[in-house]
Amino acid sequence: MRALKLVGPGQLELQEVPVPEIGDDDILVKVAAAGLCHSDLHILHQGAQWPFFGTTMGHETSGHVEAKGANVTKFDVGDPVLVRAVWACGECRPCRLGRENACAVNGSRSMFPLTPGLAVDGGMADYIRVAAQHADPLGEIDPDTAAPLADAGLTPMHAIKSSRHLLDDGATAVVIGFGGLGHMAVQILAADTDATIIVIEPDEAKRAAALKAGAAVTLAPDADVVATILDRTDGYGVDVVYDFVGAQGTLDTAAAVVAPEGAVRVVGLADGALTVYASLEGERLPWGVDVQRAYGGTSVDQTDVLRLVANGSIAVETVTYPLTEARQAFDDLEAGRIQGRAVLIP
Ligand SMILES: [Zn+2]
Ligand SMILES: [Zn+2]
Structure with a gap:
C-alpha cells in the first residue's frame, strides 16, 4: 500500500509499504479520506532533531473497516468509521473522569496523548491500523467528508x-x-x-x-x-x-x-x-x-460533533486532493488557498 511519510525536515515521500498487521483489539481501516491540518505544517517544518521521521502523516482519518481483530465487537467489517485523533489509555484517572485529552499514561505533563501521524502511523495512506477503542462508528455520515471531524470538529x-x-x-x-x-x-x-x-x-x-x-x-x-x-x-x-x-x-x-x-x-x-x-x-x-x-477533546466531545453532523446542524467544507497530490495540498494550505479543510483521497 502507499503511505505518505515524513522523511526529513520539510520532506514528504509517498512510499510503498506493507499493509499493517492487526492485533486482537485492532481494526484495519481502508482510508476514505485524510484531513490536512495546520499542525501538519508545523510537523513538516520541524528540524533535524524531530524524533518521529519515518511516520505516516495524518491525524484526521475516516474510512471503512477492512478487517478486525478477534476481540473486536464494536464494529463489523464494512462499517464506516472515524479514527480519533486522541489515543488515550481510557483507564487512568483523567481518562476515567472523561478528560481523555489529558491522559496521564499515553500523554505527559508536556506532551498531549498519543496521536496518529505523529509517533504512530496516521491516515495519509491506503490503510491505517487502530485499536477499536480509538474509533467511532459514523453511521449514516459520509466517510468521504468525515475525516476532519476528528480534529477540526473535535x-x-x-x-x-x-x-x-x-x-x-x-x-x-x-x-x-x-x-x-x-x-x-x-x-x-x-x-x-x-x-x-x-x-x-x-x-x-x-x-x-x-x-x-x-x-x-x-x-x-x-x-x-x-x-x-x-x-x-x-x-x-x-x-x-x-x-x-x-x-x-x-x-x-x-x-x-x-x-x-x-x-x-x-x-x-x-x-x-x-x-x-x-x-x-x-x-x-x-x-x-x-x-x-486548548488541546483536542474527549470521547464525549467527539460524540457531540457526530450528533451535530448527523442532524444536519454542521458540515465540513472539504477541498479534495488525490493522495499523490499531497505536496500540492500542503503548499496550498501554507499559502492560505484552502477554504474549509483539505482532504487527501487515497
Ligand atoms: Zn490538527
Ligand atoms: Zn488515560
Whole structure:
C-alpha cells in the first residue's frame, strides 16, 4: 500500500509499504479520506532533531473497516468509521473522569496523548491500523467528508464546551481565523449557543463564507479591529475569544477585546504569547479572564460533533486532493488557498 511519510525536515515521500498487521483489539481501516491540518505544517517544518521521521502523516482519518481483530465487537467489517485523533489509555484517572485529552499514561505533563501521524502511523495512506477503542462508528455520515471531524470538529467543540456557560443569549463570541477549525467553530457556536458571532479573518472569500456559516459580523484584522469590536459591545468587551491562529497579533487582539470574567481559548500554534501580569499597573487582562491552551477533546466531545453532523446542524467544507497530490495540498494550505479543510483521497 502507499503511505505518505515524513522523511526529513520539510520532506514528504509517498512510499510503498506493507499493509499493517492487526492485533486482537485492532481494526484495519481502508482510508476514505485524510484531513490536512495546520499542525501538519508545523510537523513538516520541524528540524533535524524531530524524533518521529519515518511516520505516516495524518491525524484526521475516516474510512471503512477492512478487517478486525478477534476481540473486536464494536464494529463489523464494512462499517464506516472515524479514527480519533486522541489515543488515550481510557483507564487512568483523567481518562476515567472523561478528560481523555489529558491522559496521564499515553500523554505527559508536556506532551498531549498519543496521536496518529505523529509517533504512530496516521491516515495519509491506503490503510491505517487502530485499536477499536480509538474509533467511532459514523453511521449514516459520509466517510468521504468525515475525516476532519476528528480534529477540526473535535477541537472547537471542546473549546466551546469549556466556555459554554458564558455564551447565553446576549453574549458575544469572537472567532479568529476562519480556516479548518474556525469554520467548524462558527457552525458549532451557531448551532449550540445563542451568542452573537464575530469572525476576524484576512481573506475576503473566507469572510463571506463565515457569514453564511452563522457569523453576524466579519472583520479584517486591520488596525481598527479592536476599536470596532469594543464599540459593538459598548466598550465592555466580548465574552469568549477563540483564537485559531495563536500568533502574537491575534493573541494581542484577544487580550484587548475580552470582557471581565470572559474567556480566551488559545487553539492555534503560531507561536504567540499571552501574558498574565499580576499587577495593578500597565496593560493587563481584565479581571477574572479564564485563559486555556486548548488541546483536542474527549470521547464525549467527539460524540457531540457526530450528533451535530448527523442532524444536519454542521458540515465540513472539504477541498479534495488525490493522495499523490499531497505536496500540492500542503503548499496550498501554507499559502492560505484552502477554504474549509483539505482532504487527501487515497
Ligand atoms: Zn490538527
Ligand atoms: Zn488515560
